[in-house]
Amino acid sequence: MARESVTAKRRTPKAPEDRIRARNEATILRAAVELFARKGFDGTRIAEIAEASGLPKANVYYYFETKEAIYATLIERLLKGWDKALEHIRADREPREAIAAYIAAKLDYSRRHGTESRFFANEIMRGGAFLSKAQRRHMQEITRERVDVVDGWVRDGRLRPLDPRHFFMMLWASTQFYADFAEVAAMTLGKPKLDAADYEAARRTVVDVIVAGCLAAESRP
Amino acid sequence: MARESVTAKRRTPKAPEDRIRARNEATILRAAVELFARKGFDGTRIAEIAEASGLPKANVYYYFETKEAIYATLIERLLKGWDKALEHIRADREPREAIAAYIAAKLDYSRRHGTESRFFANEIMRGGAFLSKAQRRHMQEITRERVDVVDGWVRDGRLRPLDPRHFFMMLWASTQFYADFAEVAAMTLGKPKLDAADYEAARRTVVDVIVAGCLAAESRP
DNA sequence: CAGGAACTTGACATTCTGGTCAGGTTTTGG
DNA sequence: CCAAAACCTGACCAGAATGTCAAGTTCCTG
Structure with missing residues (x-):
């Protein structure tokens, strides 16, 4: 028509x-x-x-x-924004910085685009019935590329031995949380709403724990 | 009636x-x-x-x-099950074991009760409109108790300095993920559905990264 | 500035949905 | 075995939801 x-x-x-x-x-x-x-x-x-x-x-x-x-x-x-943060995970970067940058970018997105983030999460939780085969494949490929980068870091001995796919899910989960469950987060912090300082504290905590948790012993400070 | x-x-x-x-x-x-x-x-x-x-x-x-x-x-x-896994976080336990036990319990719950877990997450994502004041308070209190335990570990120097509330959210997020986004997880792993081995790999990765990431330097192996 | 395309909208038809009810059947305690 | 309680359910209702339409109004281009 x-x-x-x-x-x-x-x-x-x-x-x-x-x-x-x-x-x-x-x-x-x-x-x-x-x-x-x-x-x-x-x-x-x-x-x-x-x-x-x-x-x-x-x-x-x-x-x-x-x-x-x-x-x-x-x-x-929304799908166009999916890979955006992932671009920080590049083989030529130092793992520590790349991962920290990814987390920061993802948290920032959670803060600025909470609604879209929740919308997308909602769709996924329903099993992604609306995603076309092509869209699914796209997501899979994008993820695989980055998984390979992390895997490379592991093989280089820059990261401790870990399953890069599950590691990725941790990253996704820990950052997505602040969009999807902003309500719980606020409740936990005893506030009515999360402010910029809360997101900064979240970033610091997530980066600290994850970076310290994934770097190989010899590259830890 | x-x-x-x-x-x-x-x-x-x-x-x-x-x-x-x-x-x-x-x-x-x-x-x-x-x-x-x-x-x-x-x-x-x-x-x-x-x-x-x-x-x-x-x-x-x-x-x-x-x-x-x-x-x-x-x-x-569902609310009755909320605190169940949290009971692992006890002041008299070794942080390493307590945290590992919490993660294992939560992941196990995600696997066995994926639907309930998703239901609850859904409710929270919508802002928890159905939660009564009393239920909210209950959740807050339960969480606070455990936050205090973690805080104690930090002050004792057994955990590196971190915000226990955000740390808690990381735990919640990383484990809840495998219930709410089982679909994405399966997609990432290139499988139709997660099996027991996948959950075990998830457990190992999450425990490894988080434990290594939160223990104080001197208590790390 | 004319005429066609793009836009706007109140009113309507049709299907659904939450919820009710009256009158039945089955279970159960004594 | 018998009443009373518990259970079952087809049929029905009022309000609401989706989607359509025809008759307009506004906007653009030649």
Whole structure:
């Protein structure tokens, strides 16, 4: 049909982006990610998304064929950010710094994009039913590359012998936690909400423990 | 009203438990926890729970007043397991062993009760709206006790200086991960499903890294 | 500035959902 | 074996959800 959400082509490429469409789609997606993150796919009503966007429901349907289309668009977009932090894990870097940088980047993402992070986690927890085969493979490949880097460090004797895949999951878990379970984290700290200082303390703790825990004995200070 | 779900009293205490009621409630809860874990509270239809239980919808309503009642019953039950693993963290134990035992227990729980674990995580991710004030306080207190133990170890110089609360979250995150994101874990390992050996490898990696990462230099081997 | 494309939206049709209920069947204690 | 309690369930309801539409309004381009 004529308009196909983000990838639609209008009669003339015209402006850098169709301002109205771009603005409204952005508004809808912003509202949707929040709701999906909190109530899941099945639990989110289109009427809620519309209300949260300040648009009439029919207008939401004008921009997105179905609820699935909104969800899929978000997945697609989020997936692009997936590998971002992983880029810190490079063979030519010192393990200590690379790992510290990864943790810092991931925690920063958790802080700045908590909602998106939660949305994505939610999708994964449901078994990633919305992920296409290609998307799955992409994630797997990206991860494998970095696993190989860590494995190289282990073989070089720069890291103590450990299973790089499980090590990776520790990194992911420890940082993702601060987005997904920000509530628990705040509760544990006895605060209503996490602030920048809390994230800094988290970073320090995670980096300290993990770096000290994975470096080979001879490279430890 | 007459029947009040689990705590109802029948005319005679009779059998060790009302077999019919006990069996059906258990069936319903088993089906419900699975669905809630996967689709959240709002996303789960009572009709689905009924179908998954193999009972007519009206029968589900016979045992539980509302959907909330089912959910609340599950929360209540799950909360009892919350502190279980934490009991390993005792001041009179050697930190190394206590922490290793905690990790092993938590991972074991993740493996054996993945669904419940996911259900609980889901609830927390949504901000724990269903947790009562008392339940929240309970969790906070339980955590605080154990935080104090870890803090004691730090002050004794048995653990390197670290924020015990963030350290705790690392423990929680690294173990919870294997329940909530079993799918990602399996994907990362390139398997369809995690088996016992995978959990053992996870345990070893997490214990190795965290123990080595938190022990004070002088107590390290 | 005209005309077509893009956008907007109230109202509607259809399907679902949580929850109720009345009238049945089975269990159980005595 | 018999009443009373416990259990079962098809049918039903009111409100809500999704998705459609046709009749408009606004925007852009030639």
